[in-house]
Amino acid sequence: MNDPGYTDLGFAKVDTDRLRRTGDPEVVFGQGKTPDEVVAIVATLAAASGDRPVLVTRAGPRTVAALLDRWPDATVDGTTVVVGAFAPPAGTVAVVSAGTSDAPVAAEAALTVRACGAGVVRVTDVGVAGLHRVLAARPVLDDADVVVVVAGMEGALPSVVGGLVGTPVVAVPTSVGYGASFGGLSALLGMLNSCAPGVVVCNIDNGFGAGVFAARVARSIAGGRP
Amino acid sequence: MNDPGYTDLGFAKVDTDRLRRTGDPEVVFGQGKTPDEVVAIVATLAAASGDRPVLVTRAGPRTVAALLDRWPDATVDGTTVVVGAFAPPAGTVAVVSAGTSDAPVAAEAALTVRACGAGVVRVTDVGVAGLHRVLAARPVLDDADVVVVVAGMEGALPSVVGGLVGTPVVAVPTSVGYGASFGGLSALLGMLNSCAPGVVVCNIDNGFGAGVFAARVARSIAGGRP
Amino acid sequence: MNDPGYTDLGFAKVDTDRLRRTGDPEVVFGQGKTPDEVVAIVATLAAASGDRPVLVTRAGPRTVAALLDRWPDATVDGTTVVVGAFAPPAGTVAVVSAGTSDAPVAAEAALTVRACGAGVVRVTDVGVAGLHRVLAARPVLDDADVVVVVAGMEGALPSVVGGLVGTPVVAVPTSVGYGASFGGLSALLGMLNSCAPGVVVCNIDNGFGAGVFAARVARSIAGGRP
Amino acid sequence: MNDPGYTDLGFAKVDTDRLRRTGDPEVVFGQGKTPDEVVAIVATLAAASGDRPVLVTRAGPRTVAALLDRWPDATVDGTTVVVGAFAPPAGTVAVVSAGTSDAPVAAEAALTVRACGAGVVRVTDVGVAGLHRVLAARPVLDDADVVVVVAGMEGALPSVVGGLVGTPVVAVPTSVGYGASFGGLSALLGMLNSCAPGVVVCNIDNGFGAGVFAARVARSIAGGRP
Amino acid sequence: MNDPGYTDLGFAKVDTDRLRRTGDPEVVFGQGKTPDEVVAIVATLAAASGDRPVLVTRAGPRTVAALLDRWPDATVDGTTVVVGAFAPPAGTVAVVSAGTSDAPVAAEAALTVRACGAGVVRVTDVGVAGLHRVLAARPVLDDADVVVVVAGMEGALPSVVGGLVGTPVVAVPTSVGYGASFGGLSALLGMLNSCAPGVVVCNIDNGFGAGVFAARVARSIAGGRP
Amino acid sequence: MNDPGYTDLGFAKVDTDRLRRTGDPEVVFGQGKTPDEVVAIVATLAAASGDRPVLVTRAGPRTVAALLDRWPDATVDGTTVVVGAFAPPAGTVAVVSAGTSDAPVAAEAALTVRACGAGVVRVTDVGVAGLHRVLAARPVLDDADVVVVVAGMEGALPSVVGGLVGTPVVAVPTSVGYGASFGGLSALLGMLNSCAPGVVVCNIDNGFGAGVFAARVARSIAGGRP
Amino acid sequence: MNDPGYTDLGFAKVDTDRLRRTGDPEVVFGQGKTPDEVVAIVATLAAASGDRPVLVTRAGPRTVAALLDRWPDATVDGTTVVVGAFAPPAGTVAVVSAGTSDAPVAAEAALTVRACGAGVVRVTDVGVAGLHRVLAARPVLDDADVVVVVAGMEGALPSVVGGLVGTPVVAVPTSVGYGASFGGLSALLGMLNSCAPGVVVCNIDNGFGAGVFAARVARSIAGGRP
Amino acid sequence: MNDPGYTDLGFAKVDTDRLRRTGDPEVVFGQGKTPDEVVAIVATLAAASGDRPVLVTRAGPRTVAALLDRWPDATVDGTTVVVGAFAPPAGTVAVVSAGTSDAPVAAEAALTVRACGAGVVRVTDVGVAGLHRVLAARPVLDDADVVVVVAGMEGALPSVVGGLVGTPVVAVPTSVGYGASFGGLSALLGMLNSCAPGVVVCNIDNGFGAGVFAARVARSIAGGRP
Helix, strand or coil: CCCCCHHHCCHHHHCHHHHHHHCCCEEEECCCCCHHHHHHHHHHHHHHCCCCCEEEECCCHHHHHHHHHHCCCCEEECCEEEECCCCCCCCEEEEEECCHHHHHHHHHHHHHHHHCCCEEEEECCCCCCCHHHHHHCHHHHHHCCEEEEEECCCCCHHHHHHHHCCCCEEEEECCCCCHHHHHHHHHHHHHHCCCCCCEEECCCCCHHHHHHHHHHHHHHHCCCCC | CCCCCHHHCCHHHHCHHHHHHHCCCEEEECCCCCHHHHHHHHHHHHHHCCCCCEEEECCCHHHHHHHHHHCCCCEEECCEEEECCCCCCCCEEEEEECCHHHHHHHHHHHHHHHHCCCEEEEECCCCCCCHHHHHHCHHHHHHCCEEEEEECCCCCHHHHHHHHCCCCEEEEECCCCCHHHHHHHHHHHHHHCCCCCCEEECCCCCHHHHHHHHHHHHHHHCCCCC | CCCCCHHHCCHHHHCHHHHHHHCCCEEEECCCCCHHHHHHHHHHHHHHCCCCCEEEECCCHHHHHHHHHHCCCCEEECCEEEECCCCCCCCEEEEEECCHHHHHHHHHHHHHHHHCCCEEEEECCCCCCCHHHHHHCHHHHHHCCEEEEEECCCCCHHHHHHHHCCCCEEEEECCCCCHHHHHHHHHHHHHHCCCCCCEEECCCCCHHHHHHHHHHHHHHHCCCCC | CCCCCHHHCCHHHHCHHHHHHHCCCEEEECCCCCHHHHHHHHHHHHHHCCCCCEEEECCCHHHHHHHHHHCCCCEEECCEEEECCCCCCCCEEEEEECCHHHHHHHHHHHHHHHHCCCEEEEECCCCCCCHHHHHHCHHHHHHCCEEEEEECCCCCHHHHHHHHCCCCEEEEECCCCCHHHHHHHHHHHHHHCCCCCCEEECCCCCHHHHHHHHHHHHHHHCCCCC | CCCCCHHHCCHHHHCHHHHHHHCCCEEEECCCCCHHHHHHHHHHHHHHCCCCCEEEECCCHHHHHHHHHHCCCCEEECCEEEECCCCCCCCEEEEEECCHHHHHHHHHHHHHHHHCCCEEEEECCCCCCCHHHHHHCHHHHHHCCEEEEEECCCCCHHHHHHHHCCCCEEEEECCCCCHHHHHHHHHHHHHHCCCCCCEEECCCCCHHHHHHHHHHHHHHHCCCCC | CCCCCHHHCCHHHHCHHHHHHHCCCEEEECCCCCHHHHHHHHHHHHHHCCCCCEEEECCCHHHHHHHHHHCCCCEEECCEEEECCCCCCCCEEEEEECCHHHHHHHHHHHHHHHHCCCEEEEECCCCCCCHHHHHHCHHHHHHCCEEEEEECCCCCHHHHHHHHCCCCEEEEECCCCCHHHHHHHHHHHHHHCCCCCCEEECCCCCHHHHHHHHHHHHHHHCCCCC | CCCCCHHHCCHHHHCHHHHHHHCCCEEEECCCCCHHHHHHHHHHHHHHCCCCCEEEECCCHHHHHHHHHHCCCCEEECCEEEECCCCCCCCEEEEEECCHHHHHHHHHHHHHHHHCCCEEEEECCCCCCCHHHHHHCHHHHHHCCEEEEEECCCCCHHHHHHHHCCCCEEEEECCCCCHHHHHHHHHHHHHHCCCCCCEEECCCCCHHHHHHHHHHHHHHHCCCCC | CCCCCHHHCCHHHHCHHHHHHHCCCEEEECCCCCHHHHHHHHHHHHHHCCCCCEEEECCCHHHHHHHHHHCCCCEEECCEEEECCCCCCCCEEEEEECCHHHHHHHHHHHHHHHHCCCEEEEECCCCCCCHHHHHHCHHHHHHCCEEEEEECCCCCHHHHHHHHCCCCEEEEECCCCCHHHHHHHHHHHHHHCCCCCCEEECCCCCHHHHHHHHHHHHHHHCCCCC
């Protein structure tokens, strides 16, 4: 019963023209669905969505395989899959992640950004315990329109990034950790209490939400706001 | 011991030139400081900040009075005060609040936006229990570059707004409520779990953080990103 | 050890005559019981309950199959099964659900209402992020004697429904969500803090409890209160 | 910032005709407002509401005195005040409270019921640790259309009442208690987990919400549903 | 890593003579141990403990079978097993449980009492929603030296029992429930906040601890305190 | 609203003869009541209770003074007052407390024990960080019928005491501490998870409850169980 | 009741010779004591402690004034006071604090270190949002034997410091913050989940505990371990 | 997604020379990785780390077997494995554990200490409920440079140890327990609130972090601080 059910969110039907215009993708939340179910939903959406891509999040290995079997040129990163061609990127989102375990959430954010029509730059392995990497990434962060920072455990990376650059920062806590991380609560609270102004926060592991938000902002900055 | 102490955050000193260029204000967190202390800090900052305004948040009635006594043409809204002239607004942020009790936090967000150099449109009293007001505000929300939504209790307003418009939504939970609102926890969780994509969240009662973030985005969209 | 054990709640034995008179069903909580155990209990109850139906909640797929194998004309919706004929409906309960993932809980509520002798109207897929569907459902909600609203994630739907109509609203939070939904806690708190008066709340995923309550009210309004 | 601000909830303005027809009162949440502010709001509402009463909740002693000074024939019970005449009661709500400390919340529920046009019977001091009183109250509970049960500490009374009678039960947890009652959390969880079916729950100390809900149901049962 | 490891608690070795004198059993916490491991430990303890019984708690079905295979005349109730003969009972403990799902914890308490040398009377299925059964059990409760009350969900039964009789009450919350029972937290808080004086509480599902405590008290009252 | 209202708990009226026979006192919860109110209630109870004492808990300094003014030979210890003569003690309860800040709760437990007709031995300042004092107290603990252990902060003392002696231990967590003690939660959880069997727990700061329970047990062991 | 009561902790009496040898101070927890009480306790301890200093923590302004009135050459920093001369410092502890609001806790840590016989270097205002200050402090941190890091809000500073240097880090979360900082819980969890190895944590606002621990380590490294 | 990913923490690359000089090991967090993945990572690290050992934590049985298959002379204790030779020990760390279930965490701490170049003494089975064992271990604890105390359930052992000796104590709460231990929260809170000064705390089950910290301190005391 843990499916937020993006496919049945009324949004996509409220204003279909605006969606086509903006290039927002159709979305399928893969968790809790069988590979066959996901393939069937994607097929339906792909037929109806014209040249917009279809985004699948939280796809397990068997679902990823089933999607690639049907759409061999789908784009896959971790548990996220995009079926269909991306629109040309408008604006730039930097997706920064702290540890290798945060990669699936960062991938979800990055592919969502691309599926929403904005461009992406990935920066990985920049934990706060190794400041030189954060400092080295500064030019990339300065050039981006928005920075998405993905981190688990103590969730300190958004504060460090937010103190370095004036770019808006969207923080995504992950459930990476154990013990007193309480399934991502520690990272979530850390990010909400960031001492750096200009940091906003998404739900735990919600790379999709961060990606949609960041892409909207980046597209608008690039002049593409509908 | 509840002063996040914006004035001593290194940010303002990291890159002074960028701050002057962007028009970001100096900030004083008024809570826990005496009126005399706040006036003294503001005087120092105002002398050093050139034509940038100085923003005071969480100012009690006596602090507000002391600030107005010293700077009669300061801008005051609720517990937020701005000393000095605003820069011409670049971009537009809509600040939407649910109930009259949410007004101080909405005012903090709105004056912060203005002090950060972006323009503001206020929409008040649009609780989810009275949908007609939300629907009536749609044109304003559509025209804005970013929407800041301030709400306490169940914190449902950002979901409703996020379902209506494609504009990026920054949600601010407030501590308005009693019993199982647990000091704003209910609104915070509600906003983090919003079923509308494109909603990001700030700390409870953190109108300042939402304002800084929204102003950065709006200024960038308006072409003012440094 | 998670079986509330409806079958051994003394209620059914306190006042057997009243139960027969009102048409309240016997209930079996299926979770944690084997298919064989459930079939055996249902058989015993069906033999003793005269013309009242027997309600099974939280039945897994194998239990559903076992029940249909024994009672081919049982009524099944999701994880809820009713063995025996329904009484003619007295009064009307509208069961409204937000997303497709909330369907099993909504089905539990709806079949419970019917098994308790009241009539049901289902309204599905009316999330707050798609207000037009909520608005379209208003006539149905106005005509009902009670509205049961089932929603997960931020749990905002009861507030929207409670603001639209004067009908009493029974809200059921579901465990649908992830991360900071904390297993339904977010939806539960949201509903308890609803800004719309006239909203009451049940335990997380407790469609059964909402159904019993709503049916009692609807039957009374229809003149059937014993 | 803890004012849910009933007066600015859009509900009253959505459908004025229905409100007049049903007899629902205007409501002022007194907490956090000065006596003068409350008097001014009540005066405005009373002038505009025709023959409907105006309800004030969470009124401190000085606010109660100020209201009585202006409207000497106002009805007062604990921290709840009603200005104006009640409509003739339609239907009956039994308001049951456990201890003397729960009295203010029970009074809020009871006066709300009356202000909403339904009739009230009060039953006091029926804690679960003295079962004979609960048993003695059974005829009253059986005769009511709805029972509102107000209790703090372990919140066990709704389960006992719900096991005794088939009448719908609306439970209101109170913040009465100390230590591990955690401000009413213990009573709230106890009521949500009630083993008696047909029990629904309101926010901690929310006698107003229980009263509105119960009155709507009682009026409908009595034939007064608009 | 969830084994409290009764066997390695120093207690048994602190004062071996006293243990033999009092008849306290050796204890093995079965959870997380393989059947073979449990059998081996029990064999060792049984050889060393003279005529005192060996108590095994939290034994899964395969462990129970392995124990019965080795000691065919062992006493088994639910997940609790006693190897060896009981001492003649001194004093009486009444173990009362609310629902059928609470039975394994009640069995753990009851067998522990017996293994600790006191006598036991079991009373089952006396939920607060069926008061007549509680009232019917009053003579048994009055005659006992101590009452152990085992209940999940809202945990209201100890309050009702504590209000009926003057016998000391030891309450054991169970993890029976779902949703807002939060794994037994609801029952635990309810029991800690009991409005009936003379109620003390054990950890969730800790029938063993309640049994040891109650047996010590009952033996002392019966004159057997060493 | 934090008054559990012992005076209106039905217990005292359920079985008046038993109360007189056992010597249980009438009880007034002083917190939240004015000195005048407490004096008036005590006067009424004292007149009706024959030779049984009247116990007042949570009495502030002004209430203590008012009680001593009216009853100069009342017994006072910290915030607990007993008006009237104690019955001759039956059985012995040892009340052990960890730090000087735990003294008021220990006093409430000790005077309650005396008012309930059992004898008391006090042992103070035996924190776990000074084991030699705990060890020195062992003969007293061994001689008692029940041990009440009062401790705040990490709440470790009951485990140490429970490992030393076979006497039943009733643990009372106190709200003494700061930071992560979370108002006594740390001590409460520590005591519930005690690795020493035979430890049961009361609500935070509930010296009264522990006293009633311990006195009942001690009186029974001494042969005084009614 | 919030006094952990350092003065009555048995520790000081366990092994008086060792204390004199190590130079550990006597300690008085000032919170909850009147200025007169603190002065009296300090006078007694000073008379008995020979040349060891007496440390007072959590002293309010009036207590500080009373101590200075009696001992004009006492050392005061924020809410911490030391009466008597310090021993010559052995080893070096660096006390690093993030914001100005964290100063009182940092002062408590620093004066405790000195009173325990180790040397102190203070580094202030090095929030993670201004990395250049942290980097500038690196030589000082490298030279220290132990680093105590004091920070509120998101508590990220210990991770950054722990990633920069190999020196052992003792982290002290403070209650500085608001909203979702939940009284220091956010900082506490952040520090417990630090991604930098070699970081250990104290209770919220517990500068005293960090100081004692760090001084013991520094003295040992300096060759002064008894 | 629960891998803190020690291998990708920038620390090891920040200052490679210092690491070689200090003898700190490379670390692999085994949980969530396949045996093949772990073997491959260890092989890479072992090739690059010269004579420093490689430490693997949280290795399941199959991973342990795979590591032993490749490196037959690896050191294994519970779920911790060290590949490569240890440096000669500098300084002494005593690792004390409470129950047999705490052994894997104690082993992780002990092997980490050795892999970090310090010496280790193990003390096992010294629960607070059997004080004689704690007292017997005092000479070992006094001789150590640092004491690591590993305990679950109520987490009381660090307070007892901290009261006995003046050696710095690093406490590690474990997730051992059930019910109200809430996955180690009870032990964590108990240790944070320890009444014994000089106790610092690590994350739940974080033997690795305690080992790194303790080894750094012990090496420094032994004169080996780089």
